[in-house]
Amino acid sequence: MNFKHKFVFLFPGLFVLIGILIFPIIFTIRLSLSGWxxxxxxxxxxxITNYIRLFTDDPRFWESFFRLSFLSVTTVILQYVIGFALxxxxxxxxxxxxxxxxxxxxxxxxxPVIMTVIWRTFFHESLGPVNDLLGGLGVKPILWLSDPIIxxxxxxxxEVWQWTPFMFLLLxxxxxxxxxxxxxxxxxxxxxxxxxxxxxxxxxxxPISIGAIIIRLIEASKIMDTVFVLTSGGPGTAxxxxxxxxxxxxxxxFQMGYAAxxxxxxxxxxIISLTIIAKxxxxxxxxx
Amino acid sequence: xxxxxxxxxxxxxxxxxxxxxxxxxWAVSTSFKDFQSVNSKxxxxxxxxxxxxxxxxxxxxxxxxxxxxxxxxxxxxxxFVTCTASLISIVLGTLAAYALSRFTFKAGFVxxxxxxxxxxxxxxxxxxxxxxPFFIFLSTIGLLDSLLxxxxxxxxxxxxxxVWIMVDFFNRVPKELDETALIDGCNPYQAFYKxxxxxxxxxxxxxxxxxxxxxxxDFFFAFILTFTEVQLLPVKVVALNSSITPWWSLSASALxxxxxxxxxxxxxxxxxxxGNLSGALK
Numbered sequence: 001m002n003f004k005h006k007f008v009f010l011f012p013g014l015f016v017l018i019g020i021l022i023f024p025i026i027f028t029i030r031l032s033l034s035g036w037x038x039x040x041x042x043x044x045x046x047x048i049t050n051y052i053r054l055f056t057d058d059p060r061f062w063e064s065f066f067r068l069s070f071l072s073v074t075t076v077i078l079q080y081v082i083g084f085a086l087x088x089x090x091x092x093x094x095x096x097x098x099x100x101x102x103x104x105x106x107x108x109x110x111x112p113v114i115m116t117v118i119w120r121t122f123f124h125e126s127l128g129p130v131n132d133l134l135g136g137l138g139v140k141p142i143l144w145l146s147d148p149i150i151x152x153x154x155x156x157x158x159e160v161w162q163w164t165p166f167m168f169l170l171l172x173x174x175x176x177x178x179x180x181x182x183x184x185x186x187x188x189x190x191x192x193x194x195x196x197x198x199x200x201x202x203x204x205x206x207p208i209s210i211g212a213i214i215i216r217l218i219e220a221s222k223i224m225d226t227v228f229v230l231t232s233g234g235p236g237t238a239x240x241x242x243x244x245x246x247x248x249x250x251x252x253x254f255q256m257g258y259a260a261x262x263x264x265x266x267x268x269x270x271i272i273s274l275t276i277i278a279k280x281x282x283x284x285x286x287x288x
Numbered sequence: 289x290x291x292x293x294x295x296x297x298x299x300x301x302x303x304x305x306x307x308x309x310x311x312x313x314w315a316v317s318t319s320f321k322d323f324q325s326v327n328s329k330x331x332x333x334x335x336x337x338x339x340x341x342x343x344x345x346x347x348x349x350x351x352x353x354x355x356x357x358x359x360x361x362x363x364x365x366x367x368f369v370t371c372t373a374s375l376i377s378i379v380l381g382t383l384a385a386y387a388l389s390r391f392t393f394k395a396g397f398v399x400x401x402x403x404x405x406x407x408x409x410x411x412x413x414x415x416x417x418x419x420x421p422f423f424i425f426l427s428t429i430g431l432l433d434s435l436l437x438x439x440x441x442x443x444x445x446x447x448x449x450x451v452w453i454m455v456d457f458f459n460r461v462p463k464e465l466d467e468t469a470l471i472d473g474c475n476p477y478q479a480f481y482k483x484x485x486x487x488x489x490x491x492x493x494x495x496x497x498x499x500x501x502x503x504x505x506d507f508f509f510a511f512i513l514t515f516t517e518v519q520l521l522p523v524k525v526v527a528l529n530s531s532i533t534p535w536w537s538l539s540a541s542a543l544x545x546x547x548x549x550x551x552x553x554x555x556x557x558x559x560x561x562x563g564n565l566s567g568a569l570k
Binding site for chain 2 (some may be wrong): 003006007008009010012013014016017020021023025026027028031076082084085089091094098100102103104105106107108109110111112113114115117118119121127128129131160161166167173176193215219221222223227228229233241243246247251254256259260263264266267270271274
């Protein structure tokens with residue numbers, strides 16, 4: 001095929017994307033070397049002062065980063081297990097199959113922040129239904145949003161509700177595209193459902209699983225909306241994630257220069273750790 | 289063994305269904321409450337537990353001057369931004385995906401896969417990293433607090449999704465299709481437009497739905513980059529949350545905001561059951 005046509009197809013999209021992104025990225029790097037804040041809102045040059053501050057004198061950022069890692073890894077594992085289980089259940093014939101499939105997909109279609117607003121009323125400690133119903137069973141009111149440890153689990157519950165459907169969708173689409181022959185062979189050999197899963201379904205699903213887990217990890221590493229509405233990072237800093245901390249530094253305290261330092265470091269860490277996770281997962285799950 | 293399995297299966301499915309539906313039922317119930325029935329004790333069933341009122345729904349269409357919420361304008365803003373950004377992303381993303389699927393690119397060490405990865409990897413970018421420079425960038429060119437500014441930002445969010453889905457889809461459309469068209473005397477653009485595109489409609493619909501979902505549910509950029517002139521739906525609803533909590537209008541507006549995309553769940557399920565999605569999502 002003719003040589004130059006391929007560029008006509010590729011370049012509009014590529015250059016629009018690069019065009020929109022190039023400025024913000026260069027600007028972030030430059031800004032991170034400046035002391036831009038609300039007192040001196042200008043692009044001065046202070047070298048790597050901000051980076052030194054980040055690596056020697058900012059435990060709050062690192063805490064928020066480990067919190068984010070904990071939250072995203074936990075939610076993604078839960079989503080994978082639950083999503084896989086749900087997909088297995090509605091994969092083959094079952095009563096009201098299509099009804100359940102729609103129900104399992106619905107949360108993904110709803111706006112996270114808006115549902116979180118509802119969840120806030122749902123978990124309200126005195127006026128919400130959860131504590132009321134638990135109270136009916138004789139359980140003492142649980143501090144869903146104001147206890148530092150429980151609040152993390154509330155965030156996890158909401159995230160799992162919101163995004164398990166995405167995992168479910170990717171895994172079910174994968175299951176439906178699997179070839180039939182291995183299952184027939186297993187049936188002829190008289191394999192039990194459990195062995196069938198371990199030796200046939202799971203290995204066949206490994207590449208799809210890795211894809212789905214990585215996509216979800218990428219999205220989960222940006223947890224922000226839910227935290228913002230549900231707890232505003234609180235109580236204290238108990239549910240503060242990296243994005244939220246950067247937001248506070250940059251757009252509430254207007255320490256733009258330092259926030260840019262945080263952003264850039266965060267981005268680099270994100271890219272490196274996701275690449276490593278992708279490699280490790282591929283090694284672990286695809287054995288043969 | 290198999291009886292226990294069946295029992296566990298239905299138990300789990302029922303449990304999850306209840307979990308999925310619970311917040312919606314609660315929101316529906318709350319949207320018909322008034323001050324008394326929210327604040328005295330927890331109530332669930334209208335008429336039995338409390339006397340339902342339509343107040344929560346009525347404020348949605350009142351103008352703010354009369355104590356209403358007026359979510360009509362944010363609603364149309366959201367629809368406009370989501371649809372425009374999705375359309376642009378789909379057009380540009382589909383063209384790029386076609387190029388990446390059909391031609392070979394070489395520039396130094398960069399190959400097709402690297403370019404595809406570049407597109408898709410933009411999803412890794414945390415919104416907060418982009419929001420600060422965009423905030424300054426858009427205010428410099430005077431697009432802060434405008435619909436156009438948001439559309440530009442949303443293209444970055446959505447084009448990776450379009451490329452991701454369409455590259456895989458085009459890889460599954462047989463190459464012979466374009467080759468036959470070329471032999472029949474089409475130029476490459478006609479081959480793409482008249483032959484490949486009509487055969488890619490399922491992929492385009494899936495990509496379109498995903499763009500619309502991820503555009504519609506975004507909150508963060510809309511929150512940072514708009515203030516008073518332009519408001520998108522999620523920002524408007526969340527703003528309600530921070531004032532003294534009128535749970536009834538909050539629930540009503542939340543329900544109205546999430547309703548349209550629930551239809552998408554039905555469409556996705558249809559494609560899933562027909563087997564079209566399995567190809568498009570891998």
